[in-house]
Each structure stands twice: as C-alpha cells, then as structure tokens.
Amino acid sequence: MTQTNSERLERLHTFLTQEKMRLWNELRVELFETLGEGLHSQYDIPQDVGEKGIIDLLEDTGLAVADIHKEELSRIEEALRRLANGSYGFCEDCGEPIDEGRLRVAPFAPCCVDCQERREEHSSTKGLTL
Ligand SMILES: [Zn+2]
Secondary structure, three states: OHHHHHHHHHHHHHHHHHHHHHHHHHHHHHHHHHHOOHHHHHHOOOOOOOHHHHHHHHHHHOOHHHHHHHHHHHHHHHHHHHHHOOOOOEOOOOOOEOOHHHHHHOOOOOOOHHHHHHHHHHOOOOOOOO
16 A cells, blocks of 8 residues: 555656646746837846755746746645645545546635535535635
C-alpha cells in the first residue's frame, strides 16, 4: 500500500507542478500581450524573469486579468503545500482519497464524487460548487 500511495503522490505532484508551470506561462503570455513592447523598457524585465519578479510586476501593473491567475496560482501553491504534508487529495467529508481523474479535472475539489453529490443534494438552491 505504501508503494501505491507514494506513486499516487508522485503523480499528483507532477500534475500540480505542470499545472503551475502552465499557469505561469499563460500569465507571462498575457502580461506581454497586454502590455506589449513597452513592458520591457518600462519595467526592465529579463527574458527569464522568475516567479518573484512576475509577482512584483503584477503588483506594479495591477492588471485585472492577472488577478485571476494569481488566485489560481496561490491555490496551486496551497495544494502543493498540502501535498507535501500529506493532506492533499483526501475528501473533506469522508476522508477517503479523492479519485486522481477527478483531481486532474478539478485540482481543488474539496471532496470525493460521492460526497460532492451529497453536498449538492443538500444545497439545492445553490448551483454547481466545486
Ligand atoms: Zn467523500
């Protein structure tokens, strides 16, 4: 069982890391497309600007589009932290491991499919909440 569990963690870690990279790349592209050429001269960003550099840059520019990505990135960071301390990927309600396929579609799902359905039954006035 330990073997299976560590393989699962390994796969989830790879997945989350890829998600993080994808988000950073999107963020970069959006930043440069939105601000265009002026960005380089105005902020003097090196081509290989690091994560910290981009965060600083975002705070300087105050782009709304970037806020969405910042939000997602902080959730990914949180997920990676929880993965490191062993609390990521488990259902909040029943404590069972959440299906990996589900986590790939909804990395921040707080609970498993069964419990999600139960939750939705109980909150009939609310729409889909992941
Ligand atoms: Zn559950």
